[in-house]
Amino acid sequence: MSAVAGLVDVDAALGAAAPLPRSNGELVFEEVWQGRALGLGVVALERIGASWGEFRDYLVAAIAAHVPAPGESAATAYYTAWLDAVEALLAARGLET
Amino acid sequence: MSDDHDHGGVHHHERPASPIELRARALEALLVEKGLVSTDAIDAVIELYENDVGPQNGAKVVARAWVDPAYRERLLADGAAAIAELGCGGAEGSTMVVVPNEPGVHNAVVCTLCSCYPWPVLGLPPSWYKSHPYRARMVSEPRSVLREFGIELPAETTIRIWDSTAEVRYLVLPERPSGTEDWDEEALAAIVTRDAMIGVAVPVAERTLA
Numbered sequence: 001m002s003a004v005a006g007l008v009d010v011d012a013a014l015g016a017a018a019p020l021p022r023s024n025g026e027l028v029f030e031e032v033w034q035g036r037a038l039g040l041g042v043v044a045l046e047r048i049g050a051s052w053g054e055f056r057d058y059l060v061a062a063i064a065a066h067v068p069a070p071g072e073s074a075a076t077a078y079y080t081a082w083l084d085a086v087e088a089l090l091a092a093r094g095l096e097t
Numbered sequence: 098m099s100d101d102h103d104h105g106g107v108h109h110h111e112r113p114a115s116p117i118e119l120r121a122r123a124l125e126a127l128l129v130e131k132g133l134v135s136t137d138a139i140d141a142v143i144e145l146y147e148n149d150v151g152p153q154n155g156a157k158v159v160a161r162a163w164v165d166p167a168y169r170e171r172l173l174a175d176g177a178a179a180i181a182e183l184g185c186g187g188a189e190g191s192t193m194v195v196v197p198n199e200p201g202v203h204n205a206v207v208c209t210l211c212s213c214y215p216w217p218v219l220g221l222p223p224s225w226y227k228s229h230p231y232r233a234r235m236v237s238e239p240r241s242v243l244r245e246f247g248i249e250l251p252a253e254t255t256i257r258i259w260d261s262t263a264e265v266r267y268l269v270l271p272e273r274p275s276g277t278e279d280w281d282e283e284a285l286a287a288i289v290t291r292d293a294m295i296g297v298a299v300p301v302a303e304r305t306l307a
Contacts, residue, residue, distance in 0.1 A: 007146045008154065011217075012184050026221060027146060033121040038146070039139035040125050047133045080117055083124060095131065 005042065005052065013052030018059045021075040034079040041086045048093055058085035152291035155218035155268060157183055159294065160286035162195075163273040173197060176268065180218060193218070196259055197270040198296075203250055204257045205243065205296030206267045207235040213261035215268045219291055226295065236260070246297040269296040276302035 005013070014020065020038070021028040029035040045055055062084035068077050090096040114122070128134040158180055162169040172179035176193030193215060196204040208214065212227040225231050234242050239256045243249075250256065259267040271293045277285060284304065292298035 010146075022216075026216075031118065033118040035143045036125060036139060037121050039142040040121075040128060040134050042142045042146075043134040043138045044128055076117065079121075083117075083121060086124065095133070096127070 005046070010042070010052070014056055014059070018056060018063055018078075021078050028075045030073060030075050034075055037079045037082050037086075041082055044086060044090070048090075048095065050089055050093075055085060055089060058088045061085070062088065152219045152289075152294060153286070154180070154183070154220075155215070155291070155294045156286040156289035157282075158195075158218060158268075159270060159289045160282045162270055163285055164282055169197075169270075172270070191263075192265045193268060194259070194265055195268050195270050196257065198272045198299075200272075201253065202255050202257065203243075203248075203296065204259060204267075204269045205235065205239060206259050206261060206269060207232055208261040209233070209236055210260075210262070213263055213266060215261075215266040215294075218268055219294055223291070243297060246292070248297065248299060269294050271296075271300050274300050274302040 011020070027035075027038075029038075041055070045052070059082060062081035063078070066077055066081045066084070087096055125134070125136075125139070129136065158172065161183065162172050168179065168182075171182070172195050176195040177191065179195075180193060196206075198204055206215075208226075209232050212222055212232075214222040214226060216222070231242070236258055239258050240250060243256070261267055271289065273285070274288070277288075288300045288303065290298055290300065293300045
């Protein structure tokens with residue numbers, strides 16, 4: 001756990017390209033799965049030793065490729081792309097079946 | 098995060114999971130199985146992130162402005178750009194105005210409408226910042242409110258109150274306290290508090306034990 005990046009570092013790594021959804025500074029999790037998606041991405045990233053820069057590239061690509069469903073919220077779109085990015089990263093490392 | 102209010106008598110566990118929810122669960126289960134993550138580690142990250150935003154970015158910005166006059170100039174000219182220079186994310190897309198305290202001028206920040214706050218530099222707002230009495234009284238009787246926070250300003254000091262909006266956020270640049278002339282940036286940042294950058298406190302030259 002000690003190696004997990006602080007939120008300040010995550011914000012700096014994602015920058016303006018793919019910032020976490022927020023409302024007045026507080027992270028927006030409309031549903032429980034969105035928080036879990038964030039958490040599992042952060043933990044998996046640290047465990048496989050991927051850099052935040054590498055993950056950001058996957059995330060930016062996933063956001064660009066995401067086709068929003070009608071009425072989909074920004075947080076749902078973001079964390080759906082987030083899951084895509086985690087899976088793409090794992091697949092690139094041969095870690096996903 | 099919790100979703101345990103009553104849905105017309107239907108217990109929330111019985112609500113069918115959406116496809117994306119199932120997908121998130123499946124990915125978590127897969128990663129747990131592979132030993133890459135644990136449920137506890139994910140819980141810990143969420144907990145950390147929901148609380149781990151502090152005013153350390155703002156303190157770095159203020160300390161730099163105290164030691165570097167050119168940085169101070171840039172900070173006052175374009176707050177968001179100067180803050181981004183120090184690698185602080187999140188300030189993009191909003192206008193950040195830095196208002197300097199000077200001899201005879203004291204600044205403080207409020208949001209009378211709701212609770213707009215310069216969170217990229219200060220983290221999450223304290224509960225009193227969102228309270229109705231603070232939002233109303235900081236405008237109508239700032240001198241009294243500041244006295245309650247422990248700042249006694251001379252009668253001739255001008256008090257400027259800055260009302261934040263979703264588009265424009267303000268950050269107070271406090272005056273560097275005397276007695277800190279030979280301090281380095283890190284020591285200076287340690288005495289810059291959240292309250293000082295809201296304008297309801299002034300930094301004091303007291304060294305903290307590292």
